[in-house]
Amino acid sequence: MKNKDCKTPYDIFRQRVNIIIHGVNTPAGRLFDIILLFVILLSVFLVMLESVESLDIIYHDFFIISEWIITIFFSIEYILRIISSRKPLKYIFSFYGIIDLISILPMYLSFFIPSTKILTVVRALRLLRLFRILNLVQFSGQASQLKLAINASKTKIIVFIYFVFIISILLGAVMFVVESPESGFTSIPTSIYWCIVTLTTVGYGDIAPITPLGKIIASFIMILGYGIIAVPTGIVTAELASGRKTRTLLPGACKKCGTNDHRNTAEFCYKCGAFLEE
Amino acid sequence: MKNKDCKTPYDIFRQRVNIIIHGVNTPAGRLFDIILLFVILLSVFLVMLESVESLDIIYHDFFIISEWIITIFFSIEYILRIISSRKPLKYIFSFYGIIDLISILPMYLSFFIPSTKILTVVRALRLLRLFRILNLVQFSGQASQLKLAINASKTKIIVFIYFVFIISILLGAVMFVVESPESGFTSIPTSIYWCIVTLTTVGYGDIAPITPLGKIIASFIMILGYGIIAVPTGIVTAELASGRKTRTLLPGACKKCGTNDHRNTAEFCYKCGAFLEE
């Protein structure tokens, strides 16, 4: 369908936009990435500040105006991304496409939904754009090695978390039987919550055992938690130590599975289906 | 005693039940496993919700009826397991056999014991059926490798926990001498409890040192706990790292000791006596 020899002006425009948005090697592409990075950070920062009631009262108008400016900026970016994409629908329904849409919708919805309360909450969805930064900032090598090690030890860590969860349910039920509701162990779910708080060594202290037997069991849970923290650590370390010797991620390789013999025009990894960002 | 050529209808029924309950490769066997998994999870979920007083008041009748349905389901499963087992007594007195019995008894006992209070607690014993899920969900490979590493480092971790315990007793006694009862250090056992809470970096804050000397000793205990957490981690990691190189669990191997040259009809590992689940 596409012909390299005769291009309409629209095709040329699309190609230029493509270079600016997806390209990292041209000055315009770099500038766009840096501006986008700052606007996202600014947007995140504004959402955070807006939630502080004392600030919202004073600077309410300022926040509204900034929100609109950022929304318009993101809207233009969204439209350009759709235009420049070779397969617009694929982008729209991709993970980042949906996030990009979600981050601009709330402000437009504010015309129809008057309540400010709900909107503040919905606006927080814009924070999801932080994921976009993960791709903008290029920790190639280091991050990908980390990702590989974590991916490789994922199954083991899930098995481990599953065991932690079952232990928490059982010990939580025991503590519910042993401790009285006065000390905060009002139900089995609450006891399980306490057990996870203790096992992970967080220890808020909002619920704490009072009876001697409860304290003995709690001590046992703590030492257990202290001991089993070794397991995920051991898993990841063993993976990383072995990873040091053999695996290195080649340029252009899929960040998820490490496959690197993709065609130049490939947009998705032919092995695991992950999106290939340049 | 068993003759392959002439089977009574009961033998055929037993064989079918056996295939359904123990088989994983037939559709019926798979379906049974999935149903069992969901019923156990549902049962666990109900026990948890029942303990929440506000819910129990509203949905009391619903909980009672659900309990009865689940109990009848588990009872049928229990009877089928006894029937299908080649050696019924072995199953009845095995770990899972006892758990299966415990999880159905409380409801039948409710005819004789009227008090609802005690029964709610006893019913929590059904949570033990969660162990059954450990076998249903097959994490073969990953989990068994983990188990082997943990088994191998078990002795070292027990030695380590023993040291932690002695340190806690000694430092607990020191804190009892140093701190006044006003700050919560009312007795040596309480001080030991506090010491374990601190050493494992849980830190509830229900008991905290007030005197300057107490705070200095507490700081020392914390840094100590921060340092010695390295020991169990080191143990498991070293074990896992070395395990990566040599050991792999063959299919059909005993999950406890790794022996894999069992006869096809073997139900228990001939080396360590562990039950061989298919």
Added chain:
Amino acid sequence: MKNKDCKTPYDIFRQRVNIIIHGVNTPAGRLFDIILLFVILLSVFLVMLESVESLDIIYHDFFIISEWIITIFFSIEYILRIISSRKPLKYIFSFYGIIDLISILPMYLSFFIPSTKILTVVRALRLLRLFRILNLVQFSGQASQLKLAINASKTKIIVFIYFVFIISILLGAVMFVVESPESGFTSIPTSIYWCIVTLTTVGYGDIAPITPLGKIIASFIMILGYGIIAVPTGIVTAELASGRKTRTLLPGACKKCGTNDHRNTAEFCYKCGAFLEE
């Protein structure tokens, strides 16, 4: 000086006592060790219970009588140890000799010092006898391997703790400047104490930042603490992993430095001077 051919009855008595106290291979020696183990644990248990005021009021007489029985038992053991030792003075001034003496003195002192208050505290010194159990219970192999790894990484861990301490002083001073005394940061030492509590992820919550800037710095300290916990773990793990390959402790080897070519009559390691317990 000693002549194997003509022994006085006292020499024979001494030799028998020696076999009972120090020998592990004879039935009498084993029985003595087990009895000693239980008496020490009982003694520790009594000291702990005595400190609980509510129990002390009810069972005061029982505690006093038990104390006396245990004290007499330990006194006899102490005298037998002196008699049976080839070099009594060496035993008396050794680490365990001093602990053994300390654990029996308080009760005899109670004739001269009437105050019960001080004595309860002094009696807690008996807990030090727990160290004796470390030798009674023989974790040979596992424990010694652990000890070697910890000894090898000791210097690095001390360097690490030193850095943690300096960081705590500096960040503690910063938090004192940033936070107001109202939120608990009343002085630099208190701030340092808080900083250690936070850095080691204990987090009592008795002191917590209130101002926004304080919370930002606190977040930074927490993530820092979360990150540097990796260092001691890494040290011990690397040591243990390398230890697996090369070092094994031979029977009769010095538990401290691993030297194993001692003479049969040697009581102290000829290389590091550590006491050679059988």
Added chain:
Amino acid sequence: MKNKDCKTPYDIFRQRVNIIIHGVNTPAGRLFDIILLFVILLSVFLVMLESVESLDIIYHDFFIISEWIITIFFSIEYILRIISSRKPLKYIFSFYGIIDLISILPMYLSFFIPSTKILTVVRALRLLRLFRILNLVQFSGQASQLKLAINASKTKIIVFIYFVFIISILLGAVMFVVESPESGFTSIPTSIYWCIVTLTTVGYGDIAPITPLGKIIASFIMILGYGIIAVPTGIVTAELASGRKTRTLLPGACKKCGTNDHRNTAEFCYKCGAFLEE
């Protein structure tokens, strides 16, 4: 410019001072180092005690006098360091030069600024001299090996911390939406602070979820935090384990980058520009 054959008395004085201040091998140099070490520790100790209000009221005059003595001692040391340095300006604008100046300035400023309040705070800057001790106390070998491992894994740890931070922002926003302001989640920044407190397993307990959904999400965050603590540990361990095999820091090598073929007269590493302390 310098001529070894004809030295002015000032040159001889400078050389002697140089030997005393920078030399470690001469008795005078060692004595100076030990005295400096103790004066710094004393100075740090005084700053800490001064901040305790109850002590400051009683010993105010004593503190002022001690401060002056220490300030004069440090001033002399500062002047001697400038004199003895071959390139005085380089020292003055070096990291340690600025710290040395900062630690003496506050007392001289007290002539012009009367307020005691501000001065106490400014005086805390003297704590920065603790960095000087890092060089005085020579942990050569152990510390440098640690430093190398930490330097090597720095990038990975920063990537890791960045992920922790993004997760905290997202989960913090979620908790703000889920929990009501009554339970302490008053704004998104506060929620993020709580999320970091939880994820790092510190767990103060000043803010804790109350709603069931909040508790479920909190449990998830805790287990997540418990799991991802494995990552930095794995990084450092893998680095240290591999470091054991290959790298050893030769005497005279740069402590920052390990380069060791410096000229004898070199003051700064020719490769990374770090100051070469003897």
